[in-house]
Every structure is written in C-alpha cells, then in structure tokens.
Amino acid sequence: MITLLDGPLGTELEARGIASAEDCWSAEAIETAPDMIAAIHQDYVQYGASIHTANTFRTNPRASGLLWRQRTLAAVALTQQAVPKHHRVAGSMAPVEDCYRPDLSPGVRSEPEHHEMAEALTKAGCDLLLCETFSHPEETITAAKAAVACELETWVALTAGPQANLMTPRGMAKLATKVADLGVQAVLVNCTPAADTLQFVEAILETGIPVVGAYANAGSPNDKLGWRTDCDLGFKTYAKFAQSWINAGASIIGGCCGTGPGHLAAMNRQLTGQKDNQDLNTR
Numbered sequence: 001m002i003t004l005l006d007g008p009l010g011t012e013l014e015a016r017g018i019a020s021a022e023d024c025w026s027a028e029a030i031e032t033a034p035d036m037i038a039a040i041h042q043d044y045v046q047y048g049a050s051i052h053t054a055n056t057f058r059t060n061p062r063a064s065g066l067l068w069r070q071r072t073l074a075a076v077a078l079t080q081q082a083v084p085k086h087h088r089v090a091g092s093m094a095p096v097e098d099c100y101r102p103d104l105s106p107g108v109r110s111e112p113e114h115h116e117m118a119e120a121l122t123k124a125g126c127d128l129l130l131c132e133t134f135s136h137p138e139e140t141i142t143a144a145k146a147a148v149a150c151e152l153e154t155w156v157a158l159t160a161g162p163q164a165n166l167m168t169p170r171g172m173a174k175l176a177t178k179v180a181d182l183g184v185q186a187v188l189v190n191c192t193p194a195a196d197t198l199q200f201v202e203a204i205l206e207t208g209i210p211v212v213g214a215y216a217n218a219g220s221p222n223d224k225l226g227w228r229t230d231c232d233l234g235f236k237t238y239a240k241f242a243q244s245w246i247n248a249g250a251s252i253i254g255g256c257c258g259t260g261p262g263h264l265a266a267m268n269r270q271l272t273g274q275k276d277n278q279d280l281n282t283r
Contacts, residue, residue, distance in 0.1 A: 002246060002271055004264070005215050005254025006044035009037060009055045011227075012260050016040075027058040030071050034078055041082035043261040048268030049254070053090045053130060054079040060117050062096045069120055076124035090130040090155070091121030093143055099133040099191070100161050107138035114146035122150040132157040133191050135166040137175050144179045154183070155213075155252075157190035162217065164196035169203035176204045186211040191256045193219030194241040198248060205249045213252025214245045218259050226258035235266035242267050 010026035018036055021028040029037055037055055044052060055078070058064065059071040072091075079089045096113050097104040121129055129147040134140040135158065147154040156179045160167045167175070176187040187209050189200040194216035204212050218226030218238070225234045242253045255263045 001251065003051060003213070003252045004048045004268060004271070005051045005213070005252060006041070006049040006053060007215075007255035007259050007261065007264050008257050009040055009053070010057065011257045012040050013037070015260060024063045025058040026055055027064050027071050027075075030055060030059070030074050030078070034074070037075075037078050038082040040261075041079055044264055045083050045087070047261050047265040048271070049087075049264060051088050051090055051128075051252075051254075052079050052083045053092050053132075054121075054124075054126065055092075056117075056121065057092045057094045057132070060094065060096060061113055072117070072120045073124050076121065076126055080125065088127040089125070090128050091118075091124065091126035093117050093121070093129060093131045093147060095134055095136065095139055095143075099135070099159065100166065102136035102139075102166060105136035105139045107136065108142050110139050111142050111146065114143040115149070118143075118146040118150045122152055126152065128153040128155060130155045130157065132188075133159045135159050135161065137178075140175060141178060141182070144182050144184050148183045153185050155186040155188060156184045157188040157213075157215070158200075159190055160192040160196065160200060162191070162193065164192050167200075169199045172200050173203040173207050176209055177207045180207075180209045186213060186252060188213040188215065188252060190215045191217050193217060193223070194225055194238055195219050195223065197241065198244050201245050201250050202248050211252070212250050213254075214242070214250050215252075215254035215256045216241065216259075217257040218263075221258075226260065226263065235262045238263045239266035239270045243270060 055075040131143040197216040
C-alpha cells in the first residue's frame with residue numbers, strides 16, 4: 001500500500017503571493033495568511049494526500065523567538081481544522097539552523113530545543129512527528145531521540161540538499177540505519193532534486209529498513225518540473241520519478257519545495273489509474 005504525503009507549504013505560499021519572512025520563512029503566514037494555509041491543506045486533501053504536515057518547520061524557538069509556542073499550536077490547529085478527521089497530521093521538526101548548512105549545526109547541543117519542539121507538537125495533538133530536511137548526523141540523531149521519547153510515531157526525512165551533494169547515498173543509508181535503530185518507524189529522502197532521489201532511496205532500501213519514502217523538490221528551474229513553470233508535462237515527469245521510487249520499494253511519496261497540488265494530482269492519478277486528461281487547475 002502506498003501512502004501519499006502532501007506537498008510543500010512554504011514555496012506554495014510564495015507561489016500564491018505570500019512572501020516568506022527572512023528569519024522564520026513561512027511561519028509568519030500563520031498570523032498573516034491563515035486562510036491561505038488552510039486552502040493549501042485542502043487542495044492537498046482534494047488530490048489524495050492522507051498525511052498532512054503542519055506549518056511548523058520554522059516555528060521552533062530559534063526561528064520564531066517568543067512566538068514559537070503560540071505559532072506551533074496555531075499551525076497544528078489550522079491543519080487539524082482543514083483536513084478530514086480520519087487523516088493524520090504530522091508535526092514538522094527541522095534543523096535549528098539552516099537545513100542546507102550542516103556546518104552551522106550545533107549538533108548534540110541542539111537537544112534542549114528539539115525536546116521542547118517535540119513535546120509542544122505532541123501536546124498540540126499531532127498524530128506523528130516528522131523530523132525533516134536533516135543532513136547533519138549528530139543533530140539528526142538528537143532530533144530523532146527527542147521525537148521518539150514522546151512516544152509518538154516518528155519519521156525522519158534526510159536531505160542531500162538542492163545540489164544532491166550534502167550526503168552521499170552510502171552516507172545517508174548509514175545515518176538511516178542509526179535512526180531506525182532508535183525506533184524511528186520510517187526513513188524518507190526529502191528536498192533532494194527529483195532527478196537525483198532514486199539513488200538515495202535505493203541505498204536506504206538496501207539496509208533492510210522496512211518503511212522508506214521520498215518527497216523530492218523540483219530540482220533546478222531549468223528542469224521545468226515546478227517552480228512556477230507548472231505544466232502537465234512537468235507534473236507527469238515528477239510522477240514518473242515518484243513511480244521509480246515506488247518500483248524500488250518506497251511506500252510513502254509526496255512533494256517538497258517547488259512542487260504543488262498539480263504534482264500531487266499527477267501522482268494520485270498514476271496510483272489510481274485515472275485518465276491523464278483530468279483537470280489539473282488547482283487554483
């Protein structure tokens with residue numbers, strides 16, 4: 001059985017005219033554009049997602065300061081209200097610094113911040129915790145431990161970055177094994193270009209981890225898979241990449257930065273065997 005994740009909130013908010021704040025990215029939209037966040041969640045529902053990630057990627061204490069707890073609770077509540085009751089809400093936990101700059105990571109010193117975030121998301125009523133866009137090994141393990149300690153289902157998503165050079169497939173597989181040994185139930189590849197994701201998925205699957213998934217970014221704008229060059233061909237191309245992950249053994253798929261509801265619709269049609277000429281107008 002294939003589980004369909006939703007797509008991104010941050011870049012989709014930008015695509016709909018909601019600018020991201022420099023310090024907290026999409027978190028500011030929790031106050032300024034809550035209706036737009038809800039609408040994006042509902043679009044992903046329409047196109048088949050059953051796991052919905054709350055907009056908490058940058059509501060952690062370091063990014064959102066004194067507003068962090070208020071924003072975290074509000075983001076989870078927005079998701080819960082926007083999606084069907086039987087769908088699951090994932091609380092997003094991110095690296096405390098720049099996810100593409102593992103050299104800035106405080107490593108194990110991030111432990112208090114990840115514990116605070118994991119506990120807040122648990123108390124907010126999330127169904128699972130998603131530690132996503134991690135590449136620094138020590139911080140990845142630290143965040144995973146904090147999430148698992150809350151006794152909620154925990155997934156970890158690892159990234160090789162926008163140029164697929166932050167981790168090697170072998171290095172990612174080694175880290176995947178370590179977090180799986182902590183009690184993490186699923187390991188995914190995220191925010192790595194769709195064209196480069198398969199090699200990382202295959203490397204993780206070779207470790208024997210039973211539940212593996214992927215939600216890639218759209219890669220370079222020149223790839224014309226997304227980044228507001230959305231078109232039927234781009235949607236189908238992304239869906240073909242997703243099918244390659246499934247063929248390799250992945251059981252969870254979705255979309256990350258630069259993708260949107262149209263990509264999710266194409267994956268859903270592919271999974272359900274619907275006709276390709278279905279309307280893709282998502283706005």
